[in-house]
Amino acid sequence: MKRTGWAGLLSVGLSATAAAADASSMDVTFGVLDAVTFMVFAVLIFVGVAIVASLGQLPGRLARKWEHPYAAAVSVAGWIGIATGGLLWPLALIWAFAAPSRTSSSINERQKTRDAGEPDSMALAASTAGGSAGGKSRP
Secondary structure (H helix, E strand, O other): OOOOOHHHHHHHHHHHHHHHHHHHOOOOOOOHHHHHHHHHHHHHHHHHHHHHHHHHHHHHHHHHHOOOOOHHHHHHHHHHHHHOOOOOHHHHHHHHHOOOOHHHHHHHHHHHHHHOOOOOHHHHHHHHHHHHHOOOOOO
């Protein structure tokens, strides 16, 4: 027999309340399988974080390995690429592999020779011109 109207809605509401009462009286214990489940989730989260961290470091490490003149910028671009959900990360990886232009490599070589203590050609020309103009030569 079908109930229509308020009586039907009342009976449906009462049966839903009875089902909720049965659910609240369930046994709430923390078993071995629950502990194993939490351990599996913890390991999965740790592995996920480790993968994200290694992918964020990869472009910068490769750029430093191949002595890219903009290795620090490539490293920052790799981390920003990870922060954007991986959208810009391939650009940082390509930039780490890209060969720098000839002008930037010559600038990089000039900086290396300056750091090594050897004067560059501009400083050498200025020192010899200044020394001969004064009439004294350097020993």
